[in-house]
Amino acid sequence: MEDTVLNPTSSPQSSNRRAVRFDDAQIIIGLEVHVQLDTDSKLFCGCSTRFGEAANSQTCVVCTGMPGALPVINQRALELSIRAGLSLNCQIARSTKWDRKNYFYPDLPKGYQISQFDQPICGPGHLDIETSDATGQARRIRIERAHLEEDAGKSIHDESSRRQDSKIDLNRTGTPLLEIVTQPDIRTAAEAKAFLSELKLILNYIDVSDCNMQQGNLRCDANVNLHIPLGDEQIATPIVEIKNLNSFRAVERSITHEAQRQFEAWQEHGLTIADAPKQTRGWNDHTQTTTLQREKEDSADYRYFPDPDLIAVKIEESQIQEIESQLEQLPADLRKLLAEQYNLKSADASVIVSQGRGVVDYFLKVADGCEDSKIANNWIGQEVLRQLNESNQTIEQYPVSPQQFTDLLKLVIAGTLDQTRGKEVLNAMVADCISPEEAVQQLGIKPVDNNELVSLCEKLIDENQDVVEQIQSGNGKAIGMLIGKARKINPNANPGLVKAMLSKMISA
Numbered sequence: 001m002e003d004t005v006l007n008p009t010s011s012p013q014s015s016n017r018r019a020v021r022f023d024d025a026q027i028i029i030g031l032e033v034h035v036q037l038d039t040d041s042k043l044f045c046g047c048s049t050r051f052g053e054a055a056n057s058q059t060c061v062v063c064t065g066m067p068g069a070l071p072v073i074n075q076r077a078l079e080l081s082i083r084a085g086l087s088l089n090c091q092i093a094r095s096t097k098w099d100r101k102n103y104f105y106p107d108l109p110k111g112y113q114i115s116q117f118d119q120p121i122c123g124p125g126h127l128d129i130e131t132s133d134a135t136g137q138a139r140r141i142r143i144e145r146a147h148l149e150e151d152a153g154k155s156i157h158d159e160s161s162r163r164q165d166s167k168i169d170l171n172r173t174g175t176p177l178l179e180i181v182t183q184p185d186i187r188t189a190a191e192a193k194a195f196l197s198e199l200k201l202i203l204n205y206i207d208v209s210d211c212n213m214q215q216g217n218l219r220c221d222a223n224v225n226l227h228i229p230l231g232d233e234q235i236a237t238p239i240v241e242i243k244n245l246n247s248f249r250a251v252e253r254s255i256t257h258e259a260q261r262q263f264e265a266w267q268e269h270g271l272t273i274a275d276a277p278k279q280t281r282g283w284n285d286h287t288q289t290t291t292l293q294r295e296k297e298d299s300a301d302y303r304y305f306p307d308p309d310l311i312a313v314k315i316e317e318s319q320i321q322e323i324e325s326q327l328e329q330l331p332a333d334l335r336k337l338l339a340e341q342y343n344l345k346s347a348d349a350s351v352i353v354s355q356g357r358g359v360v361d362y363f364l365k366v367a368d369g370c371e372d373s374k375i376a377n378n379w380i381g382q383e384v385l386r387q388l389n390e391s392n393q394t395i396e397q398y399p400v401s402p403q404q405f406t407d408l409l410k411l412v413i414a415g416t417l418d419q420t421r422g423k424e425v426l427n428a429m430v431a432d433c434i435s436p437e438e439a440v441q442q443l444g445i446k447p448v449d450n451n452e453l454v455s456l457c458e459k460l461i462d463e464n465q466d467v468v469e470q471i472q473s474g475n476g477k478a479i480g481m482l483i484g485k486a487r488k489i490n491p492n493a494n495p496g497l498v499k500a501m502l503s504k505m506i507s508a
């Protein structure tokens, strides 16, 4: 069931269409993001939300939809939703209610999902994202709404050669989701990714969701179409919803592909938004293409009606204020703090903040302790992040405490350790969980006295007359060769001091 052809491809309109270039088209993107809230129990019953347990072991009469079972709202899910809404600059509803969204799915035994139709808990808001375009300006993406709903279960299809069984696991049924819906303000696949990255970071910082995409705790649908200039007009292509994108890469690639596909389809048959209903398409990671799933239902198809088992929720102003007072600094605030008060470049501040609150706290302790935020950033932004990455550890598991790291950097700042030796000391601290002093001792690092340094430099000059001549004839860089040799003879020799002494001796 592909799009029907209305206009013959050889018509005059079609040659006009063929004159338009893809680069003239504007991509219009809106996102619907489902985030699993970090609650211990489900939205309307006490069943656990723990991931990875035996199939159907976390179910009860409520979440499996047995007749007569009554749902009870999870207060924690409401609080987390309000916290998320406030962090996204949303208005919080004083009264919010529950609606049944009716549809059949094998993993939805009730035959309906409890959701929020016309009174979502979070109203309009916005999220500013940093973009890498030439202007360097932040882009404001408006949020239309965010509402609470319960998740469905999971169908497990037999992937073996026999392909006979499909099974249902209802452990996820009734898990609280916050669906965050943006306005169609996003203009590129990269912006969509930037929006999702920032959203994920914020929800992590405020402990609303771990946003673990492998476990399906953050899923995204993207609504995509094109605005294309055609003569004096601007036409819009039919809107396509790409469903269930579960990685940032899938979001980026599927949007890029879909925009190109819509453009080619429009050049071919000329269908606009007025000619065709909204479509749902799925993203295929193997073929890197979208394929038609169905013509999209609109809300009337779901026959929403208020859930008669649940009363409306009243939210007091005092409750909102209390949650707001507990909110800590958001990623954007911390980037600003690092840039303005710790003098980091904005790219460096972004790297630290994107690692999560633990790394920011670590950085702040070390930068304050050694009183040199640039050096703290160089070492944490490069060495520590590399080591965490290689060992697959979090900063909380990192064996070097902020105090020990501060002590190490103080030795570097004082010149007791040069960069290379400093890194050797750090590696020893990590490998053996020891202090910098212990690592210095273990590596046999001790200061080289002046006489020793003089005889080292004399020896280098005697044995490397060819290099000395190069330096004397104006090749200043050649001195690096001598410094490298000095390190081999005595690793404790400070390269800065060696260089200064050599220069003096050679030019004398």
Ligand SMILES: [Zn+2]
Pocket (backbone or CB within 6 Å): 042, 045, 046, 047, 058, 059, 060, 061, 062, 063, 064, 174
């Ligand atoms: Zn249950």
